[in-house]
Amino acid sequence: MLYIIGLGLGDEKDITLRGLEAVKKSQKVYMEAYTSLLSFGLSADGLSNLEKFYGKPIILADREMVEEKAGAMIEEAIHNDVAFLVVGDPFGATTHSDLVVRAKTLGVKVEVVHNASVxxxxxxxxxxxxxxxxxxxxxxxxxxxxxxxxxxxxxxxxxxxxxxxxxxxxxxxxxxxxxxxxxxxxxxxxxxxxxxxxxxxxxxxxxxxxxxxxxxxxxxxxxxxxxxxxxxxxxxxxxxxxxxxxxxxxxxxxxxxxxxxxxxxxxxxxxxx
Amino acid sequence: MLYIIGLGLGDEKDITLRGLEAVKKSQKVYMEAYTSLLSFGLSADGLSNLEKFYGKPIILADREMVEEKAGAMIEEAIHNDVAFLVVGDPFGATTHSDLVVRAKTLGVKVEVVHNASVxxxxxxxxxxxxxxxxxxxxxxxxxxxxxxxxxxxxxxxxxxxxxxxxxxxxxxxxxxxxxxxxxxxxxxxxxxxxxxxxxxxxxxxxxxxxxxxxxxxxxxxxxxxxxxxxxxxxxxxxxxxxxxxxxxxxxxxxxxxxxxxxxxxxxxxxxxx
Missing domain, CATH: 3.30.950.10 (Tetrapyrrole methylase, C-terminal domain)
Structure with a gap:
């Protein structure tokens, strides 16, 4: 299962309970890094706030990574629960339709967890x-x-x-x-x-x-x-x-x-x- | 403080952690009942799912109540924390600007907790x-x-x-x-x-x-x-x-x-x- 989870707009407390549950049961957690990480207390050298909050490591996925290596992430989601975190809503100002299309084409189940968007x-x-x-x-x-x-x-x-x-x-x-x-x-x-x-x-x-x-x-x-x-x-x-x-x-x-x-x-x- | 809290679109698990915190510390919890209660497992004779989940009673506020008795709710919020729950986002398809204007006019602090909206x-x-x-x-x-x-x-x-x-x-x-x-x-x-x-x-x-x-x-x-x-x-x-x-x-x-x-x-x- 590939969970695409909106984090909302503020900080780590703006995730929904449904989203947090999905993060907790995922074997791997990615986070898109090309909209904004500022408000989530992230810096170039660490994801400390969110990682502490979730109790697990987060792989930062910048624009290149999402475009070039999405295939690998999707393949992992065939046999594992994988979470992809998105600031705002997964289909808000920045859309992740590409990722959904690629995953579904490979037969990977996708679940979207909505949140507030700009x-x-x-x-x-x-x-x-x-x-x-x-x-x-x-x-x-x-x-x-x-x-x-x-x-x-x-x-x-x-x-x-x-x-x-x-x-x-x-x-x-x-x-x-x-x-x-x-x-x-x-x-x-x-x-x-x-x-x-x-x-x-x-x-x-x-x-x-x-x-x-x-x-x-x-x-x-x-x-x-x-x-x-x-x-x-x-x-x-x-x-x-x-x-x-x-x-x-x-x-x-x-x-x-x-x-x-x-x-x-x-x-x-x-x-x- | 008057918290106006979006519940999102699904069920009780779609509230954000920020929203849940505000509900937990509120002395009184109201919920607008005129958009839809169906998905929240509510029925005319009880609010069982959400009340169980929050561990506190919820006062169902239908359209008449919000329009006629909002004054009383706002007055309570002068000295207490009061939560007003809204399906979706507080400023989504159904807006609650009226309530915000009335509260702010009386000097009551208002905090909005966003969520997904249709x-x-x-x-x-x-x-x-x-x-x-x-x-x-x-x-x-x-x-x-x-x-x-x-x-x-x-x-x-x-x-x-x-x-x-x-x-x-x-x-x-x-x-x-x-x-x-x-x-x-x-x-x-x-x-x-x-x-x-x-x-x-x-x-x-x-x-x-x-x-x-x-x-x-x-x-x-x-x-x-x-x-x-x-x-x-x-x-x-x-x-x-x-x-x-x-x-x-x-x-x-x-x-x-x-x-x-x-x-x-x-x-x-x-x-x-």
């Missing part, structure tokens, strides 16, 4: 999940690569009066440009997590380029940091206001507010800039 | 949560009341190639028409939960009435029953096919499939009719 936990700000349009991703701009396909999607959402959840870029274990060119042993960039501030800066740059007045400095937004953690920070304000707020440590995400109902506005008041 | 757990079928448009609700039609505002929303989603999550009507503790007219002690209709079959029947009736070819008998959909439970049932097929499927006990929901990516299609294959 996709539903943003509901806490009071904007109803019903009234969201398509979710967009904002990638880090570079000198030469400034993709802005999110602009058209935000435009459509706003024309329908819908809110837009913006997922902000995470760069973990990206090979350096030099090591890619040179070949040989890969070297990696330090991890980078996009802040609300950078996201807004990029959004405003794209608006200026296209000029369709989809949004602007005065557009109402909600910025989130460490959503679901005990020290989460949620601030509602205009783009101009939020661009100046220090949200602190990652992960961040951003909601561009569409048309609001009175009950949504009442909730937003508690988070006002 | 809004993110539908991701298990392989259709990416990114590619959903606005969520719609399908109400039970009556002889004289056949509201179809969902049709325009589905139309917009489909014109953008997006998937549509349809939440299906739940009628719990609805006063009978007679008792409303007569006044005095209220009497209630037996609970009703809309099936995938009824939803499709109503959807097709509305399409026939409007005739904009937004969808039809051959439109791909995914039907879900008891999502997140051990005996969940997920079937992908055309409206015509799913109309004939027996999904069994509630709760049901339905997704109308938009444009799909290859990896989405691979996952759907596992659920094909």
């Amino acid at each position: 996709m539903n936990a943003v509901g806490i700000c009071g904007l109803q999940l019903y009234h969201y349009g398509e979710t967009v991703s904002i990638p880090f701009f570079t000198e030469t690569w400034r993709p802005d396909s999110f602009y058209e999607k935000i435009k459509k959402n706003r024309s329908l009066g819908l809110h837009t959840l913006c997922l902000l870029d995470i760069r973990v274990k990206e090979p350096t440009f030099e090591s890619l060119c040179r070949g040989g042993k890969k070297q990696y960039e330090p991890p980078r997590y996009m802040s609300v501030n950078t996201a807004i800066e990029q959004l405003l740059e794209v608006e200026q380029k296209h000029g369709d007045s989809v949004y602007g400095e005065d557009t109402q937004c909600v910025g989130f940091a460490r959503l679901g953690s005990e020290d989460q920070k949620i601030v509602a304000g205009t783009m101009k206001q939020l661009e100046r707020v220090d949200f602190g440590a990652p992960l961040h995400c951003l909601v561009i507010v569409g048309q609001t109902h009175p009950v949504e506005e009442e909730m937003l008041e508690f988070y006002k800039y | 809004m993110n757990a539908v991701g298990i079928c392989g259709l990416q949560l990114y590619h959903y448009g606005e969520t719609v609700s399908i109400p039970f039609f009556t002889e004289t009341w056949r509201p179809d505002s969902f049709y325009e929303k589905i139309k917009k989603n489909r014109s953008l190639g997006l998937h549509t999550l349809c939440l299906l009507d739940i009628r719990v503790k609805e006063p009978t028409f007679e008792s409303l007219c007569r006044g005095g002690k209220k009497q209630y209709e037996p609970p009703r939960y809309m099936s995938v079959n009824t939803a499709i029947e109503q959807l097709l009736e509305v399409e026939q009435k409007h005739g904009d070819s937004v969808y039809g008998e051959d439109t791909q959909c995914v039907g879900f029953a008891r999502l997140g439970s051990e005996d969940q049932k997920i079937v992908a097929g055309t409206m015509k096919q799913l109309e004939r499927v027996d999904f069994g006990a509630p709760l049901h929901c339905l997704v109308i499939v938009g444009q799909t990516h290859p990896v989405e299609e691979e996952m759907l294959e596992f659920y094909k009719y």
Whole structure:
């Protein structure tokens, strides 16, 4: 059996009892390491918090490992119980459909243990999940690569009066440009997590380029940091206001507010800039 | 402190450790009873499973109680720890913003414990949560009341190639028409939960009435029953096919499939009719 287990958004206490049971009976426990490990008290040299909590070792599976060695993990799951831990929900912002398809194709039983994901936990700000349009991703701009396909999607959402959840870029274990060119042993960039501030800066740059007045400095937004953690920070304000707020440590995400109902506005008041 | 705690979608084991801790330290535990109690082993005359599990009594709070007596519950939370349990996530399909606003206005601290909700757990079928448009609700039609505002929303989603999550009507503790007219002690209709079959029947009736070819008998959909439970049932097929499927006990929901990516299609294959 391959258990794919959502850990939720906060720390080790956000696993469900069902998830914890599955971890306890698994012979091997893997954990995907490419969304965020920060909130789980993990560091590059150890998984101490979670391992102590579960009483068993965890194999950290970064993006390369999941893509390249998933086959081995799935084979283990033919005869053993194997747990694959995922921050948030297994089918939330980062989906693990590939893994499920590969496992099921090999006849391995898969059980998914759901949990909260950024996709539903943003509901806490009071904007109803019903009234969201398509979710967009904002990638880090570079000198030469400034993709802005999110602009058209935000435009459509706003024309329908819908809110837009913006997922902000995470760069973990990206090979350096030099090591890619040179070949040989890969070297990696330090991890980078996009802040609300950078996201807004990029959004405003794209608006200026296209000029369709989809949004602007005065557009109402909600910025989130460490959503679901005990020290989460949620601030509602205009783009101009939020661009100046220090949200602190990652992960961040951003909601561009569409048309609001009175009950949504009442909730937003508690988070006002 | 008022804890608003999501129970997730399955049974008593789907609460998070954080949620369970909060329940254990609360002096009073309420539970909202108007979404679904079925999966939690509750019956009209007792809350046995959950109460046994928590080792303390639970006060069942139906819609009237939450609306009328929330004030008393919030006042208790000024000096005590009070837990309010919610099926799914506190800000999922049924939102509890009202309660939060009232509590915060009275200066009561509120802590939300997130969990999986139908809004993110539908991701298990392989259709990416990114590619959903606005969520719609399908109400039970009556002889004289056949509201179809969902049709325009589905139309917009489909014109953008997006998937549509349809939440299906739940009628719990609805006063009978007679008792409303007569006044005095209220009497209630037996609970009703809309099936995938009824939803499709109503959807097709509305399409026939409007005739904009937004969808039809051959439109791909995914039907879900008891999502997140051990005996969940997920079937992908055309409206015509799913109309004939027996999904069994509630709760049901339905997704109308938009444009799909290859990896989405691979996952759907596992659920094909």
